[in-house]
Amino acid sequence: MTEQIGFFDAIYTQRAIRHLKPDPVPREIIERLIEAATKAPSGGNSQGWKFLVITDPDTKAKIAEYYFRVWEKSYGSQNPTPPSVQDHVLSSAQYLADHMAEVPVLLMACIQHDGSPSTMTRGSSIYPAVQNILLAARALGLGSAITTMHKQYEDEIKALLGIPENVETAALLPIGYPQDGYKYGPTRRAPVSEVTSWEKWDES
Numbered sequence: 001m002t003e004q005i006g007f008f009d010a011i012y013t014q015r016a017i018r019h020l021k022p023d024p025v026p027r028e029i030i031e032r033l034i035e036a037a038t039k040a041p042s043g044g045n046s047q048g049w050k051f052l053v054i055t056d057p058d059t060k061a062k063i064a065e066y067y068f069r070v071w072e073k074s075y076g077s078q079n080p081t082p083p084s085v086q087d088h089v090l091s092s093a094q095y096l097a098d099h100m101a102e103v104p105v106l107l108m109a110c111i112q113h114d115g116s117p118s119t120m121t122r123g124s125s126i127y128p129a130v131q132n133i134l135l136a137a138r139a140l141g142l143g144s145a146i147t148t149m150h151k152q153y154e155d156e157i158k159a160l161l162g163i164p165e166n167v168e169t170a171a172l173l174p175i176g177y178p179q180d181g182y183k184y185g186p187t188r189r190a191p192v193s194e195v196t197s198w199e200k201w202d203e204s
């Protein structure tokens with residue numbers, strides 16, 4: 001465990017790690033991740049989140065099956081490699097799609113709502129919490145990734161997990177210790193100058 005990692009070191013090196021050991025993750029570590037999540041902001045401090053920790057092999061296998069179906073349909077061997085997805089991301093994501101059921105913990109981040117249509121605003125009250133989980137996992141020596149493919153089977157997965165109607169799933173986070181040879185960042189990202197304008201859109 002490397003809890004002493006600096007704040008910016010954690011941000012600069014937190015990247016998707018999808019090759020995870022099947023070794024169990026202690027309950028108190030998972031609770032620590034969720035505690036980090038609960039420190040995030042939400043609209044009006046509504047804290048409408050709920051985190052489902054899934055370790056049961058049968059449940060994981062069913063979720064993995066839905067996930068794999070979406071993966072196959074979108075990126076599977078029958079599909080040409082999408083130009084927007086880098087090769088290393090594709091092979092890493094393929095591995096996860098093939099091995100999701102073996103990941104020790106699947107953490108489903110959910111958000112309660114009032115029945116109105118799903119919007120970006122709703123998402124903005126759960127994704128900061130998800131990012132806190134990713135960063136806390138990095139600090140605690142765990143690997144993880146944010147995934148959303150399960151959303152195409154939202155109804156089936158909600159039924160499987162007993163999630164009520166007024167709750168939407170936001171992200172499925174596979175969590176475990178990284179396999180040997182699979183390391184944290186540095187992440188590859190566009191420089192600040194490329195993604196920043198000052199005052200008006202066209203000004204750099």
Ligand SMILES: Cc1cc2nc3c(=O)[nH]c(=O)nc-3n(C[C@H](O)[C@H](O)[C@H](O)COP(=O)(O)O)c2cc1C
Nearest residue numbers: 014015016017089093096145146147148149187188
């Ligand atoms: C909204 C969102 C949805 C994502 N969905 C998936 C997914 O379904 N499966 C997956 O393997 N990765 C998924 N990712 C992870 C991205 O592929 C990953 O963050 C990106 O490639 C950067 O990877 P890096 O942090 O390792 O550089 C998702 C990321 C985001 C932000």
